[in-house]
Amino acid sequence: MNASARANEWLTAVTWRRLLRDRPIVPLMGLLAILVLVIELADPGIVSPEWTGVIVRASVPLAILAGCQTLTMLTGGIDLSVAAIGSMAGFVTATLVHSPGGVAEGIIVALAAAALAGLLTGIGVGVFRVHPLIMTLGMSFVVLGLSNVWQLQMVQTGAGVPDSLRWIGSSTLAQVVPYNLLVFIPLTLLILLGLRRTGYGRLLYAIGDNPVAARLSGTRAWQVLIVLYVISAVMAAIAGLLISGLTNTASVSLVDTSLLPAVAAAVIGGTSILGGRGGFGGTIVGALILTVLTALLTVLGLPEPTRQVVFGSIIVVVAAAYTRVTSES
Amino acid sequence: MSAVTAPVGAPPANPARTVMSWAQRSSWAIGLVGLLAILLVFTKIIQPSYGVAGIQGLGISILPLGFAAVAQAVVVIAGGIDLSIGSMMALTSVIAATLMDGQSAEFGLAVVAGVLVLGLVLGAINGALVVVTRVPDIVVTLAMSFVWAGFALLVRAAPGGAASPWLMNLVIGPFGNPWIPKAAIVLVIVVAVIWIPIARSRMGLSLYAVGSNQLAAFRSGVPIGRTKIVAYALTGLFAAVGGLALTASTSIGTPVPGPYTLESVAAVVLGGVSLAGGRGGVFGPVVAVMVLQIIQNDMTFLSFDPNFALVAQGVILIGVLILGSVLESRRARR
Amino acid sequence: MTATATGLLLEATDVSKTYGAVVALKAASLAVRPGEVHALMGANGAGKSTLVKILTGAVHPDSGRIAVRGRERTVHSPGEARRGGLVSVYQEPSLIPDLDIRANLRLTDTPLEPFRHWLTQLGIENLDLSSMARRLPLATLRIVDLARALAIEPDVLMLDEMTAALPANLTQRVLEAVASHRGGDRSIIFISHRLIEIASVCDRATVLREGETVGVVDVTPGSEERIIELMLGQIAGEMPAVAGRTAAHRASVTTPRISVRGLASGTKLQDVSFELHPGEVLGVVALEGQGQDELFDILAGSQRPSSGELLVDGSAASFRHPADAIRAGLVYVAADRAEALLMQRSVRENIALPFTTRVRRWGLIDLRAERETVDAAVSRLQIDARAGNEVRRLSGGNQQKVTIARWVAGGVRTMLCFDPTRGIDIRTKQQIYLLLRDLAEAGAAVLLYTSELKEVQLVCDRAIVIFGGRVVEEISGTDADEATLLRAAYHLRSDAAMPEAVAAETVAAETVAAETVAPRASDAANGPGAEAAPPEQADPETSR
Known part of the structure; x- marks a missing residue:
């Protein structure tokens, strides 16, 4: 009847579809804004610079862990070893705090151990074609077991989260700007630049989008994958160090509770677990959304269990929406 | 519906050949059983006092993971994966323990039946979401693991409740001969009673068909979506049995999911079920669970740090897959 | 003219189907009478397989009508089609690789006795029903698939290139079985590239060209020519000849860019030798499945030959990965854009x-x-x-x-083009021809396999014809008109007046030579159970 109105309506639907498909970060920012608005309505006055600082501080380690998932998911993989590796890193650093080399030695040992674990994972996935889910799962068993052994060996020397880690993990500038941004901002720039402007980043997308095409174009996927899992493991270690500093604890299961939210943040951020689609920008927003959502549910007085139910439901709904808008029909 | 013609007039099956073919097909499971036997002997050698108590402990300790492994095996055979098994176990476990607490045996029986139905429903929801949303199964079941675990915590914030005494008696203690733990009997019987009729039916064939080659299954007239939902529902059912086993063996309900999801994936792979779907059975994973548990015990007896057992589990898992991949590529080259 | 009046068993009218930008079927029609063997003919990509998939409910048409025994019906799934008496045997056997044969029969409700009967008829006596489908050779699987279909006595049985991977003795059995199954009410739709088979078993033939039905022919001695004409269509001057060819004389003086000697791989590629010189476009002409896929895979570094030699710029080359081929200057353009x-x-x-x-x-x-x-x-x-x-x-x-x-x-130094113009519009085709000529003029070497025979004369300096994994003919570009090529590709002598019996002998002999080697188990593994999903799997077909 009213052709132009119908066309208009259709246009809007298509535009939304396109927006969600091509620039998912825009609707995600909108969702984040709505959540912040709702939390302000629920508890007037809560949103303040200090509150923002707390949210950002909590989001940073989650975003890094989600970054591990983003990078691996771009190639069609996943990294379930980040929890074990992150915990291990925080734990090793804490136990080496009284060693001659001090904190620096601890961090170097932790990062090196993480890189080694990532290297082995990468060889398994890249060379032996073990499914990433299983390979990283197996690696997490190995790392967790060795961490436990390390724990028993080191228990007599005494341990503690080093002050420097506590500072960078939990302190803020003027009660607002968390110092963990000192780690996060350079890392983010590196990842964003890496994904958009380097040959390596292109290959991550290529392998995930179409491994056959990548191969026919001359890509040797094993090289890319080995490097990828080393990067992911080192990022997991960095996140683990920050979490250990934030919570002032060091335990072999410290990061475990962040594993599933990390995957969730990447999925919400628009990265497809099937590979070839997504990016770190969306993931950061995804991590912020999850953190704000947690805060909102706390403000609303909803208990932790309800939060989990809401979390899970949101992931399914968002993933289904992405699947709908990105599938060719 | 299953007007399957009996092999009337078919040449009598050569029993030797049938046995050979069965053995060939089950070579992985037979190898695992052999490994299990060797490990038991080895355990007796390194720990001469290993005996009735050890076996009974083994029986109880493998029960929940055994069911989790079977649950995972069913869905993996059908070409999927379910990362919410641990959460479903936690949910069914707390519901059972909470409802049974201080109630009569008859009521307890009703609770068991109700919980099993609940398991089917939880699984069917997982399956329906996978089929309808077309979101990868890993993502859906990962998300649902939050949901089910959340519900578990809503039922009980802390471990508690109680199991009906008869339920505990069902799994704890020896079965006649002190060497035979009831738990092992329960595990085998329950799995056999549920799985064997299904595996023999058209539905069982469909599960394998969908996991093996979806296109060929579709062309053979298998309803893909419905079969997948059934697979997830069965997984939910076995997870519910696992949850009941958890309650029975610990006498309480625990709302926090144990490590069962990820360990079930490990057991399934070690048990000879192909992650690509279509290959393997449910008993291989059960044996794999036993093997993993004995290795853990042995390491304790050898006064290794028990944590090395975890390392060993990871190394075995990766090693088996790498071995499989090497063999596969060598076969392809020939 | 209703279907009931004409007494047709199956009638499809104006069926169309597009996949994204690719038009698979435009206006295909097919009318099958009760009791006949009906051939469905057409060049590569004419839409035969798509039509069969639509008739068996594996693919849903965009438009068109399908009527069975005069009653219009929509077939939603292969299961439904099967119950309605429409059964297809596809090019890739649809047996479940991880189930044994007995279980595969149960899955499709196939009665055992008729199955055994047909299996014996088809020449397989001692099949162990408890063997896993994935362990059987491809040829056996296809026979089993056929026996399974025959056993449920479908009204319409569709055979899509049933004889393509079969050794000669089995082919003969299949044809006999087809002939004996016909009759009464039961009809067969038979797709084959081998005209000799069409002539021996079919009553009528429907010819498709570019997704449209262009004619229905009564199969009689000598009707092959008519079928080929229909498949060719208008030999129209719709496409201007591309730039003149000057490369021929250059060829003799330079080292060949690629020199292939006795290349063989698997059962398809038997023994192929040729030289490709800088500055020329060399055409490769072959029916589907004559070994050209393997040839290109080897040259592109995706596969290693089982024997034979490859020289690039005069020195021996062996590629372990496409990257090696690319480094040697051999780049590959695939037909399947989803692959590239x-x-x-x-x-x-x-x-x-x-x-x-x-x-x-x-x-x-x-x-x-x-x-x-x-x-x-x-x-x-x-x-x-x-x-x-x-x-x-x-x-x-x-x-x-x-x-x-x-x-x-x-x-570009050397470009390997595998059917680069499959399913694209005419303007783009022309641009691609011009580009290939330009590249050659600039000194590149181009190897062009094409299923559109018209292209050969337009673009190529010369062409080699592969049949049964061997080069059977070399034709210079100027002589390579479509009819000549098609006859060469079917391995018919180029003079049209050849007596039928002689042609039959030639083809039969060639078939035996090419295919007596039974397919190995590895081929079977690459068939149904392949990890690499067949391209088809991306079809909307499998979505629920």
Whole structure:
């Protein structure tokens, strides 16, 4: 009847579809804004610079862990070893705090151990074609077991989260700007630049989008994958160090509770677990959304269990929406 | 519906050949059983006092993971994966323990039946979401693991409740001969009673068909979506049995999911079920669970740090897959 | 003219189907009478397989009517079609690789006794029903698949290239079984590339060309010519000849860019030798499945030959990975764009992909230089990149141009084109021909396999014809008209007046020579159970 109105309506639907498909970060920012608005309505006055600082501080380690998932998911993989590796890193650093080399030695040992674990994972996935889910799962068993052994060996020397880690993990500038941004901002720039402007980043997308095409174009996927899992493991270690500093604890299961939210943040951020689609920008927003959502549910007085139910439901709904808008029909 | 013609007039099956073919097909499971036997002997050698108590402990300790492994095996055979098994176990476990607490045996029986139905429903929801949303199964079941675990915590914030005494008696203690733990009997019987009729039916064939080659299954007239939902529902059912086993063996309900999801994936792979779907059975994973548990015990007896057992589990898992991949590529080259 | 009046068993009218930008069927019609064997003919990509999939409910048509025994019906799934008496035996056996034969029979409710009967009829006596489908050779699987279909006595049985992978003795059995199954009410739709088989078992033939039914022929001695004419269509001057060919004389004086000697692989590629010189476009002409896929895979580094030699610029080469072939200057343009493109990525990333594959190019990309190179390639191929941030939204023709631009951008020495114009529009085809000529003029060597025989005369300096895994003829570009090529490809003598019996003998002899080697188990593994999903699996077919 009213052709132009119908066309208009259709246009809007298509535009939304396109927006969600091509620039998912825009609707995600909108969702984040709505959540912040709702939390302000629920508890007037809560949103303040200090509150923002707390949210950002909590989001940073989650975003890094989600970054591990983003990078691996771009190639069609996943990294379930980040929890074990992150915990291990925080734990090793804490136990080496009284060693001659001090904190620096601890961090170097932790990062090196993480890189080694990532290297082995990468060889398994890249060379032996073990499914990433299983390979990283197996690696997490190995790392967790060795961490436990390390724990028993080191228990007599005494341990503690080093002050420097506590500072960078939990302190803020003027009660607002968390110092963990000192780690996060350079890392983010590196990842964003890496994904958009380097040959390596292109290959991550290529392998995930179409491994056959990548191969026919001359890509040797094993090289890319080995490097990828080393990067992911080192990022997991960095996140683990920050979490250990934030919570002032060091335990072999410290990061475990962040594993599933990390995957969730990447999925919400628009990265497809099937590979070839997504990016770190969306993931950061995804991590912020999850953190704000947690805060909102706390403000609303909803208990932790309800939060989990809401979390899970949101992931399914968002993933289904992405699947709908990105599938060719 | 299953007007399957009996092999009337078919040449009598050569029993030797049938046995050979069965053995060939089950070579992985037979190898695992052999490994299990060797490990038991080895355990007796390194720990001469290993005996009735050890076996009974083994029986109880493998029960929940055994069911989790079977649950995972069913869905993996059908070409999927379910990362919410641990959460479903936690949910069914707390519901059972909470409802049974201080109630009569008859009521307890009703609770068991109700919980099993609940398991089917939880699984069917997982399956329906996978089929309808077309979101990868890993993502859906990962998300649902939050949901089910959340519900578990809503039922009980802390471990508690109680199991009906008869339920505990069902799994704890020896079965006649002190060497035979009831738990092992329960595990085998329950799995056999549920799985064997299904595996023999058209539905069982469909599960394998969908996991093996979806296109060929579709062309053979298998309803893909419905079969997948059934697979997830069965997984939910076995997870519910696992949850009941958890309650029975610990006498309480625990709302926090144990490590069962990820360990079930490990057991399934070690048990000879192909992650690509279509290959393997449910008993291989059960044996794999036993093997993993004995290795853990042995390491304790050898006064290794028990944590090395975890390392060993990871190394075995990766090693088996790498071995499989090497063999596969060598076969392809020939 | 209702179907009931004509007493047709199956009637499909004006069926159409498009996949994204590719038109698989435009207006296909097919009328099958009760009790006949009806051939469905057409060149590669004419839409035969799509039509069969539609008739068995595996694919849903965009439009058109299907009537069985005069009653119109929509078939929603293969299961439903099967219950309605429409059964197809596909090119890839649809047995479940991880189930044994007995279980496969149960899955499809196939009665055992008739199955055994047909199996014996088809020449397989001692099949162990408890053997896993994945362990059986491909030829056996196809026979089992056929016996399974025959056992349920379908009204309409569709055989899609049933004899393609069979040794000669089994082929004979299949034809006999087809002949004996016909009659009464039961009909067979028979798809084959082998005219001799059509002549021996079929009553009538429907010919498809570019997704349209162009004629129905009564199969009688001598009707092959009519069928070929229909398959060819108008030999129209619709396409202007491309640039003149000057390369021929150059060929003799240079070292060949590629020299292939006695290349063999698996059961399909038997013994192929040829030379490809700089400055020439060499055509490869073959029916489906004559070994050309393997030949191109070997040259592109995706597969290793089981024997034979490959020389690049005069020195021996062995490729373990496509990267090796690319380094040696051999670049590959695939027919299947789903195999070549990153569908969710931009035109630019797709074209620039080969630039960054080597480890020392993993660093920062010089975006300006990249843009210049990519833009140059885009404009040279006249790619319409307006929807360029996701390649899958481009038209088929533009997609194909992107796969070519990827290599043109880096400078081509040797280009291997495998049916690059499959399913794309005429304008784009012409642009591609011109480009290939240009590349050759500039000194590149081009190997072009094409299923569109018209192209050969337009583009190629000369052409080799492969049949049964061997080069059976070499034809110079000027002589390579479509009719000559088609006869050569069917391995018929080029003089049309050849008596039928002689032709039959020739083909039969060739068939035996080419195919007596039973397919090995590895072929079976590559068939139904392949990890690499068949391209078809991406079809909407499997979605629920």
